[in-house]
Amino acid sequence: xxxxxxxxxKVGRNxxxxxxxxxxxxVLLYPEGMVKLNQSAGEILKRCDGAADVAAIVADxxxxxxxxxxxxxxxxxxxxxxxxxxVDLT
Amino acid sequence: xxxxxxAVAVQDTAKIGPPLWLLAELTxxxxxxxxxxxNPVDFAKTEDELTTEQWFKVLREARELGSVQCGFSxxxxxxxxxxxxxxxxxxxxxxxxxxxxxGVGLNEKRIGALKEAGLDxxxxxxxxxxxxxxxxxxxxxxxxxxxxxxxxxxxxxxxMVMNCTIHRHNIDHIEAILQxxxxxxxxxxxxxxxxxxxxxxxxxxxxxPSREQLERAERITNEWRAxxxxxxxxxxxxxxxxxKRPKKCMNGWGNIFLTITPxxxxxxxHTARMLPGLEFPDxxxxxxxxxxxxxxxxxxxxxxxxxxxxxxxxPEKEKDYGGCRCQAYMIANDPAAxxxxxxxxxxxxxxxxxxxxxxxxxxxxxxxxxxxxxxxxSLQLDRPF
Ligand code: SF4
Ligand code: SF4
Numbered sequence: 001x002x003x004x005x006x007x008x009x010k011v012g013r014n015x016x017x018x019x020x021x022x023x024x025x026x027v028l029l030y031p032e033g034m035v036k037l038n039q040s041a042g043e044i045l046k047r048c049d050g051a052a053d054v055a056a057i058v059a060d061x062x063x064x065x066x067x068x069x070x071x072x073x074x075x076x077x078x079x080x081x082x083x084x085x086x087v088d089l090t
Numbered sequence: 091x092x093x094x095x096x097a098v099a100v101q102d103t104a105k106i107g108p109p110l111w112l113l114a115e116l117t118x119x120x121x122x123x124x125x126x127x128x129n130p131v132d133f134a135k136t137e138d139e140l141t142t143e144q145w146f147k148v149l150r151e152a153r154e155l156g157s158v159q160c161g162f163s164x165x166x167x168x169x170x171x172x173x174x175x176x177x178x179x180x181x182x183x184x185x186x187x188x189x190x191x192x193g194v195g196l197n198e199k200r201i202g203a204l205k206e207a208g209l210d211x212x213x214x215x216x217x218x219x220x221x222x223x224x225x226x227x228x229x230x231x232x233x234x235x236x237x238x239x240x241x242x243x244x245x246x247x248x249x250m251v252m253n254c255t256i257h258r259h260n261i262d263h264i265e266a267i268l269q270x271x272x273x274x275x276x277x278x279x280x281x282x283x284x285x286x287x288x289x290x291x292x293x294x295x296x297x298x299p300s301r302e303q304l305e306r307a308e309r310i311t312n313e314w315r316a317x318x319x320x321x322x323x324x325x326x327x328x329x330x331x332x333x334k335r336p337k338k339c340m341n342g343w344g345n346i347f348l349t350i351t352p353x354x355x356x357x358x359x360h361t362a363r364m365l366p367g368l369e370f371p372d373x374x375x376x377x378x379x380x381x382x383x384x385x386x387x388x389x390x391x392x393x394x395x396x397x398x399x400x401x402x403x404x405p406e407k408e409k410d411y412g413g414c415r416c417q418a419y420m421i422a423n424d425p426a427a428x429x430x431x432x433x434x435x436x437x438x439x440x441x442x443x444x445x446x447x448x449x450x451x452x453x454x455x456x457x458x459x460x461x462x463x464x465x466x467x468s469l470q471l472d473r474p475f
Contacts, residue, residue: 013249014211014249014277016210018158018184020156020158021156022108022155022156022158023108023110027158029158029159029186029210030186030211030249031188031210031249031251031278032159032161032188032211032213033159034110034159034186
């Protein structure tokens with residue numbers, strides 16, 4: 001489906017995101033596998049809670065990191081994450 | 091599955107990373123008798139399984155070092171009555187928990203208790219697509235039971251992960267196996283060709299498929315991937331005997347994998363216990379930290395410093411770390427040799443001879459009766475592989 005700022009992403013059913021101090025990173029866990037996330041991927045994915053839409057995620061990130069113009073990056077990442085089934089979209 | 095190793099392959103190899111993957115082999119006991127079983131051939135000699143408390147200690151100490159994926163296997167892990175409490179402790183500590191089972195012993199009550207304990211995923215193994223072959227290859231009547239186990243797994247909302255070990259006797263049923271996977275709604279399907287360790291090494295000539303069989307199976311799997319790839323993620327693992335370069339075994343010795351055997355030995359991989367001249371530490375007397383960072387067993391083949399020629403001067407040594415130490419030992423009789431799967435190994439012919447024999451259907455070695463894994467056979471053979 002087309003991703004817009006109104007899309008609500010949620011970490012996929014078979015995935016779990018968690019912070020791992022030993023790796024100093026967020027990781028995405030799934031059956032017998034793991035992806036180590038870079039900082040921006042981790043920060044976006046942990047906000048994919050099935051309640052916030054993309055606009056709210058962008059706003060939250062921009063406030064937290066005192067940045068602007070993150071929308072295009074977030075949209076691009078969500079698209080990639082959906083292809084990997086890391087997130088489900090509603 | 092291979093995913094984990096890919097995801098972490100970028101790690102800095104100069105410093106020793108954490109044992110990200112913990113494999114807890116809870117027991118060598120098993121109601122099945124698979125002819126390709128990866129347990130040591132002399133498993134029946136081992137005694138004294140770790141207690142619940144000892145497993146708690148292992149889980150706690152490994153988690154402190156950074157272990158995060160935890161697999162419970164065996165033998166058949168369902169045979170441990172304390173499986174549920176061990177899983178609950180692993181979950182409480184923050185592991186992602188995987189149960190690798192034949193499905194025997196799974197019932198409504200236990201699967202419910204496991205869900206409650208926080209189990210994240212169950213990998214169900216089949217021996218083949220039909221009742222006859224499944225039951226023949228495992229020397230049990232378990233096919234119907236497995237089908238019921240699959241339904242239960244689904245009903246309890248677990249991701250459905252099906253595993254089938256592939257070899258000469260079932261590889262031509264690949265379509266039916268894929269159909270079975272589709273029927274049980276598998277989301278991940280692992281079609282792993284037999285790796286020749288343990289009992290599979292005993293039965294190697296009877297199990298290695300021909301090139302033609304292999305190519306056909308791979309082609310059909312690719313066709314299914316094209317048509318069903320959206321629904322099922324398909325993994326097809328080729329036997330390394332058909333390769334010219336060895337696998338990067340365990341993603342490097344002592345790099346991310348830590349196996350604990352039923353009787354408490356810590357190993358860099360579940361077959362390493364066969365290697366001569368190496369003492370592997372016991373979790374009852376050593377901490378996981380000492381084991382991982384300081385023990386001789388884990389340091390011996392770490393990195394590339396231990397290598398001999400042709401590996402030591404090879405430009406590819408960081409890529410495969412010289413392959414598998416157990417295969418080097420089993421075939422070249424030297425655990426520090428290049429894995430003979432590599433065509434730069436002076437003993438590569440010992441692999442190609444076996445492969446050549448596999449092209450001749452019905453040769454003398456292939457028609458020898460299969461030896462089933464079992465305690466009686468284990469004591470009789472009385473050797474590691
Ligand atoms: S491979 Fe077969 S016999 Fe060996 S532990 Fe697994 S189910 Fe049991
Ligand atoms: S010679 Fe050794 S390091 Fe080089 S490719 Fe072969 S096994 Fe790997």
